[in-house]
Amino acid sequence: MTSPGSSKLPKSARVVIVGGGIAGVSVAYHLTKLGWREVLLLEQGQLTCGTTWHAAGLVGQLRANRSMTRMSMYGTQLYAELERETGLATGWKKCGSITVARTADRLTQLKRSLASAKSFGLEAEFITPAEAGKLFPLMRTDDLAGAVWLPNDGKANPTDLTQSLAKGARMGGAQIVEGVKVTGVRLTSHARPQVIGVSTEQGNVDCDYIVNCAGQWAREFGQLAGVNVPLYSAEHFYLVTGKIDGVHPDLPVVRDPDGYIYFKEEVGGLVMGGFEPKAKPWDVARIPDKFEFQLLSEDWDQFEILMQNALQRTPCLESAEIKQLLNGPESFTADGNFILGEAPEVANYFVCAGFNSAGIANSGGAGRLTAEWIVDGGPSQDLWDVDIRRLAAYLGNRRFLRERTVESLGLHYAMRYPRQELQSARPLRRSPLYDRLQARGARFGSRMGWERANYFAPLDAAPARDTFGKPDWLPYMLAEQRAAREAAAIFDQSSFSKFLLQGREALSVLQKVCANQMNVAVDRMVYTAMLNERGGFESDLTVIRVAPNSFLIITGTAQTTRDFAWIESHIADAHAVLTDVTSAYGVLSLMGPRSSAILARVSPEIAAGDIFSGNQTRMIDVGPARIRAAQIAYIGGAGFELYVPSEMMATIYETLEEAGHDLGLADGGYYTIDALRVEAGRRAFGSELGPDETPLEAGLMYAVKMEKGSDFIGRAALQEQEARGTHKRLAMFTVDDSAVFPWGGEILLRDGAPVGEVSSAGYSACLGRAVVMGYVRSTAPIDTVFLAQGRYQLNIAGEIVPLTRLTRPAYPPR
Numbered sequence: 001m002t003s004p005g006s007s008k009l010p011k012s013a014r015v016v017i018v019g020g021g022i023a024g025v026s027v028a029y030h031l032t033k034l035g036w037r038e039v040l041l042l043e044q045g046q047l048t049c050g051t052t053w054h055a056a057g058l059v060g061q062l063r064a065n066r067s068m069t070r071m072s073m074y075g076t077q078l079y080a081e082l083e084r085e086t087g088l089a090t091g092w093k094k095c096g097s098i099t100v101a102r103t104a105d106r107l108t109q110l111k112r113s114l115a116s117a118k119s120f121g122l123e124a125e126f127i128t129p130a131e132a133g134k135l136f137p138l139m140r141t142d143d144l145a146g147a148v149w150l151p152n153d154g155k156a157n158p159t160d161l162t163q164s165l166a167k168g169a170r171m172g173g174a175q176i177v178e179g180v181k182v183t184g185v186r187l188t189s190h191a192r193p194q195v196i197g198v199s200t201e202q203g204n205v206d207c208d209y210i211v212n213c214a215g216q217w218a219r220e221f222g223q224l225a226g227v228n229v230p231l232y233s234a235e236h237f238y239l240v241t242g243k244i245d246g247v248h249p250d251l252p253v254v255r256d257p258d259g260y261i262y263f264k265e266e267v268g269g270l271v272m273g274g275f276e277p278k279a280k281p282w283d284v285a286r287i288p289d290k291f292e293f294q295l296l297s298e299d300w301d302q303f304e305i306l307m308q309n310a311l312q313r314t315p316c317l318e319s320a321e322i323k324q325l326l327n328g329p330e331s332f333t334a335d336g337n338f339i340l341g342e343a344p345e346v347a348n349y350f351v352c353a354g355f356n357s358a359g360i361a362n363s364g365g366a367g368r369l370t371a372e373w374i375v376d377g378g379p380s381q382d383l384w385d386v387d388i389r390r391l392a393a394y395l396g397n398r399r400f401l402r403e404r405t406v407e408s409l410g411l412h413y414a415m416r417y418p419r420q421e422l423q424s425a426r427p428l429r430r431s432p433l434y435d436r437l438q439a440r441g442a443r444f445g446s447r448m449g450w451e452r453a454n455y456f457a458p459l460d461a462a463p464a465r466d467t468f469g470k471p472d473w474l475p476y477m478l479a480e481q482r483a484a485r486e487a488a489a490i491f492d493q494s495s496f497s498k499f500l501l502q503g504r505e506a507l508s509v510l511q512k513v514c515a516n517q518m519n520v521a522v523d524r525m526v527y528t529a530m531l532n533e534r535g536g537f538e539s540d541l542t543v544i545r546v547a548p549n550s551f552l553i554i555t556g557t558a559q560t561t562r563d564f565a566w567i568e569s570h571i572a573d574a575h576a577v578l579t580d581v582t583s584a585y586g587v588l589s590l591m592g593p594r595s596s597a598i599l600a601r602v603s604p605e606i607a608a609g610d611i612f613s614g615n616q617t618r619m620i621d622v623g624p625a626r627i628r629a630a631q632i633a634y635i636g637g638a639g640f641e642l643y644v645p646s647e648m649m650a651t652i653y654e655t656l657e658e659a660g661h662d663l664g665l666a667d668g669g670y671y672t673i674d675a676l677r678v679e680a681g682r683r684a685f686g687s688e689l690g691p692d693e694t695p696l697e698a699g700l701m702y703a704v705k706m707e708k709g710s711d712f713i714g715r716a717a718l719q720e721q722e723a724r725g726t727h728k729r730l731a732m733f734t735v736d737d738s739a740v741f742p743w744g745g746e747i748l749l750r751d752g753a754p755v756g757e758v759s760s761a762g763y764s765a766c767l768g769r770a771v772v773m774g775y776v777r778s779t780a781p782i783d784t785v786f787l788a789q790g791r792y793q794l795n796i797a798g799e800i801v802p803l804t805r806l807t808r809p810a811y812p813p814r
Contacts, residue, residue: 026367032172091157238273531714636680
């Protein structure tokens with residue numbers, strides 16, 4: 001079966017999109033908007049037949065950060081204008097949305113969201129329960145603490161919207177063919193293979209690019225090309241009523257996250273669904289190919305918790321006609337964020353899938369950004385939260401995904417506190433010191449599957465409570481800080497990602513992808529920016545030249561896949577090979593003023609005197625082992641990083657612990673590292689650094705050598721920005737009120753107006769108050785005079801708190 005106006009399957013196309021749900025047609029539509037014509041979309045059944053047709057159609061705009069909100073805001077603009085362009089209705093209705101709070105903590109969360117919305121440019125306001133009741137008269141409000149009203153949110157008809165996007169794509173020259181199953185992906189035989197075509201039940205199609213928009217089939221389709229798309233289907237429910245008095249199309253969408261539920265109007269009745277805290281995975285060996293326009297069986301037991309809360313919120317449901325309990329499976333990811341971008345395993349293979357039941361709201365923007373990525377070589381904004389390169393191979397494990405999906409579906413409406421950890425499918429990756437640290441009171445968090453000590457507490461201490469205020473673990477963290485600043489602390493940072501780049505052209509590869517001068521002497525360490533074509537940070541990393549043609553690369557735990565793929569993609573035909581050696585080496589960081597004295601007790605080289613100069617590293621003896629040491633401390637001040645073969649980690653740890661016992665050596669966790677690096681003004685990727693931030697804006701031009709004798713990615717963009725000036729600058733502040741505990745994400749005010757958000761926050765034991773960093777933004781170029789003239793404050797859930805700007809890091813003291 002082919003779509004109206006399409007011809008038989010062509011022999012070639014520039015790009016083949018697999019999947020005819022809303023994501024696939026959005027990518028096709030936006031590719032044609034960027035001028036591409038040889039765009040072919042293949043659907044094994046009919047458009048919308050997978051999960052799109054039974055989506056609820058809610059379209060909200062506010063997301064966790066500025067970049068994701070910007071993406072969603074574009075979607076609402078597109079949906080509002082699409083019918084005029086194509087002549088096909090989309091069902092778009094700007095009815096607004098209300099999110100209500102039952103508890104004090106939820107109210108705090110909503111007030112934080114409200115401040116963010118205004119900073120991001122979204123129209124939003126706090127309203128009372130009575131005002132919420134006027135907007136949605138069927139709602140019980142006497143048990144509510146407050147609500148947030150977003151008047152520009154809305155709803156759409158998923159099928160109509162998809163067909164309208166499809167018509168727009170055809171109008172732009174795309175071809176859409178239904179009833180064709182893609183059975184294989186054809187690749188080159190390079191070290192990193194590249195797309196050359198697809199195989200279908202009706203023959204082969206040559207192409208330069210593939211976009212996997214296969215929805216809940218995306219994981220299995222990805223496996224055909226060796227691409228990891230870690231998602232898992234869960235049974236997902238909503239109820240449809242008959243007509244109810246007082247229900248009309250202009251009623252806003254209502255979300256009651258404390259009850260795990262939402263409501264919207266449909267044909268004079270209500271659609272009520274939600275995200276139960278413990279989901280029901282769809283346990284099938286594989287998703288059936290012909291699961292088209294189908295549903296699963298009703299399960300009132302699973303739906304009971306949602307129904308009970310709905311009856312409390314809208315008592316009219318007690319007497320309403322229940323037309324259907326719809327159970328349509330949808331795919332969910334391990335962290336609740338969707339999956340976009342070029343697959344690290346295969347060049348020119350893109351993914352746009354895993355929307356966690358939010359595909360209607362997000363596919364407009366996601367389709368545009370995916371199209372940009374294909375056409376321009378990268379998206380126009382930071383997509384780290386949804387970038388496929390944030391994921392790792394272990395996430396492809398089916399058991400892991402099933403266990404995590406039980407938890408991750410509920411993340412949509414779960415009460416999310418700062419630094420709250422997911423609990424399912426843990427522990428997985430453990431350092432050789434895990435058991436020892438656990439015996440010492442380590443309380444672990446998880447990062448990229450690694451168990452990492454967040455802080456250390458007495459063994460009999462109660463678990464820390466979730467809170468928006470000062471946390472229970474603060475006294476333990478402050479004690480670790482004092483040890484690190486006054487004596488010494490030891491941190492297990494084995495989860496650092498570590499790569500080895502080798503070959504006679506390894507240096508030329510690094511000179512291209514790194515902005516700093518990489519042609520240094522053997523054993524020298526270089527901290528460098530790694531930039532995109534826009535001059536923004538693809539990553540920041542440390543490189544040690546361990547031999548003339550061999551470089552050890554150390555980068556962040558979460559950046560393993562991202563950085564490996566970025567470097568590997570720029571090797572091309574160069575004589576160089578990149579190897580992930582993360583598991584081969586552990587890292588122990590010994591930091592503090594007594595770190596040298598402790599190391600000198602067990603290392604003859606250190607005892608003999610200072611052997612380090614500049615950014616030099618050395619192989620030294622430590623106890624019975626020989627390891628590489630670098631004299632560096634991420635938290636500022638004195639310290640060492642020790643790169644230790646994994647099998648020697650326990651020995652080195654015990655050796656240092658014994659040597660430092662009487663010198664005040666303490667164990668430390670990642671909460672302490674994070675607080676102290678903020679105090680020292682050290683930036684972190686994913687916080688201060690990302691694809692939308694340049695070294696000029698971040699104050700990290702020392703990690704760039706503009707005239708190093710060879711060109712590097714992002715150099716031209718930096719030169720242009722130097723000439724025109726920057727419109728945002730990273731700044732540091734102390735919070736004047738020592739009782740205030742910011743977590744990050746709070747809104748920065750300059751002279752009473754929002755200018756940005758807190759990127760990182762840490763409570764300083766030295767200062768007895770919090771230190772924060774964040775970008776100050778302006779429509780005009782920003783210089784140091786502009787920064788100095790402002791009066792700064794922090795909006796924390798509606799409370800305005802004075803700040804004092806720091807002209808230099810708080811540590812080390814003058």
